[in-house]
Amino acid sequence: MVKHWKSAALLLWITPALAQDSSTLTLEQAYDLSRENYPLIKQKGLVRQTADLTIDNLNKNYLPQVTVSGQATYQSAVTSVPIRVAGLDIPTLSKDQYRIQAEATQLLYDGGAVSAQKNLQQVNALVEDQRAEVDLYKVKERINQFYLGILLLDEQLKQTELVKKDIQLGIKRVTAQVDNGTAFRSNQLVLEAELLKAEQRTIELKATRKGWLDVLSLFLNQSLPENTALRMPVVRTYIMAPGINRPELKLFTYQDSLFKSQNSLISAKNRPRTSLFVQGGYARPGLDMLKNDFAWYYVAGVRLNWSLGNLYTTKKERQLLTVNQRMVDVQKDLFLLNTNTQLKQQQSELNKLEQLIVSDEQIIGLRAKVKEAANAQLENGVITANDFLREVNAEDQARLSLIAHRLQWLQAQINLETISGNQ
Secondary structure (H helix, E strand, O other): OHHHHHHHHHHHHOOOOOOOOOOEEOHHHHHHHHHHHOOHHHHHHHHHHHHHHHHHHHHHHHOOEEEEEEEEEEOOOOOOOOOOEOOEOOOOOOOEEEEEEEEEEEEEEOOOHHHHHHHHHHHHHHHHHHHHHHHHHHHHHHHHHHHHHHHHHHHHHHHHHHHHHHHHHHHHHHHHHHHHOOOOHHHHHHHHHHHHHHHHHHHHHHHHHHHHHHHHHHHHOOOOOOOOEEOOOOOOOOOOOOOOOOHHHHHHHHHHHHHHHHHHHHHHHOOOEEEEEEEEEEEEOOOOOOOOOOEEEEEEEEEEEOOOHHHHOHHHHHHHHHHHHHHHHHHHHHHHHHHHHHHHHHHHHHHHHHHHHHHHHHHHHHHHHHHHHHHHHHHOOOOOHHHHHHHHHHHHHHHHHHHHHHHHHHHHHHHHHHHHOOO
16 A cells, blocks of 8 residues: 555656646755855855965975075174284274175975975865855755745645535536525525635635745745746655765764874974075175174075974873864764664654555545535535535545645655755
8 A cells, every 4th residue: 555655646746737838946956056056155165265375375385485684783892802913903893783684495394394284274174165065955954845845835726726626516516406496595605605715725825835935046046936836856765764974974074184184283393394594695794703894695504493392282282182083073973863863753754654644545535435425415405515515625634634744754755865865
């Protein structure tokens, strides 16, 4: 029986009768359009651009670095030779001294600091990009809500049209009886009033549908005409979702890589740095301190820098990274627990709805027979219009219940795919 109604539902819903001039929309198209037009998608491009610019600046550290400096000083005392040697004039340095110089430095080894910073920027860009993916994935839940809500309204509109046809048939038969003098005019008026109520219901459903369609159009950034037909989604039916493939899991992986990159940067900061340098300048005095004249000079060599101050904080920094990594692990475990719980709940909901749908079909079969009997009785004047309407409404409620349960089953199946990330 379950397989029977599933097959019938697919045949009935997958290829709905659509007007030739009406536009159509699928759930997959709605996903794509919402992703393309959601403002958060722009953030992904900015994240990549920021990372590229930062990495490009870091690469500049491998280029020769040039600095220019100058100073003019006056000092209270200068170096002098207190010995007088006959025939030898030892000049006295001026107390006002001047120096302007340029220095070019070429990095030879930085302990891997630049490479670690570049890797950190790349991984951080992946983390921020994946955060945006997580938020974009949540938009699917909103799209599911609007899309399936409109489908439910469509099915309710179809059912309302069937009810109106039943009432119109009853009016036709009662009118003939009234004309023949075999029925009261009040029976006809009761049916006509019920028909007007059905018309009101159609107006309400169409207005609600238009409101939901307008909201959906905002997410898609695309105008959806009132006659837009939404195709029934085709879903896979499986017992349980084959694993979890949510973007949050990739985010947790990237965050773990980010902690490893930060740890590598801590190690790199504690290593020595070596570089080549060359200085050139014009000063008084120059390199010859015994000449009190302006002179050109240059100095070239290899420089070693090793900052030991970072060693004081290295241990605490690593401990902080370990704590943060454990927090992410806890978040991952909590996410998996909640997701698996939701999957179990959705599977239980599917099982319940499958049983309800089978029961609905049995009830409709019985209600249809009762209505047909009431139709014949109304034609023969055995029952009143109110009795006939009672049976029509009973069948209507049974069919509305089936429609609701089928849409709920479809929603539960789509939720199962969305929660597991296997869409």
